[in-house]
């Protein structure tokens with residue numbers, strides 16, 4: 723039995739509960755435990771899209787560690803918008819016979835304003851994921 727590792731059902735459950743960083747970012751969850759949500763449910767495409775939960779409901783991680791914390795997220799947002807636009811620009815050149823300046827400007831405005839809630843939230847999530855270390859779902863147990 724050399725090289726085999728025994729995993730108890732309880733350990734297997736714990737292993738399965740851990741989310742990947744990509745899954746945590748895309749579902750906009752707490753960077754510390756990847757369980758609690760960073761934003762209130764069902765507010766993405768409403769006027770309340772800028773609202774943010776104060777703390778993680780699971781582990782208590784503050785989502786606003788200091789005033790002006792998300793200033794740097796502006797640069798992440800810029801990068802996201804540039805990436806989205808380059809992808810759409812390439813798609814337009816591949817799919818359309820002729821790409822006019824007007825079509826490019828319309829695409830740019832649709833990306834900037836149409837995806838504003840997504841880029842706003844995603845840039846904040848990416849920013850906090852840079853600075854807060856992942857501790858796993860065990861971080862929630864310390865609180866309970």
Ligand SMILES: [Zn+2]
Nearest residue numbers: 752755778781
């Ligand atoms: Zn948490």
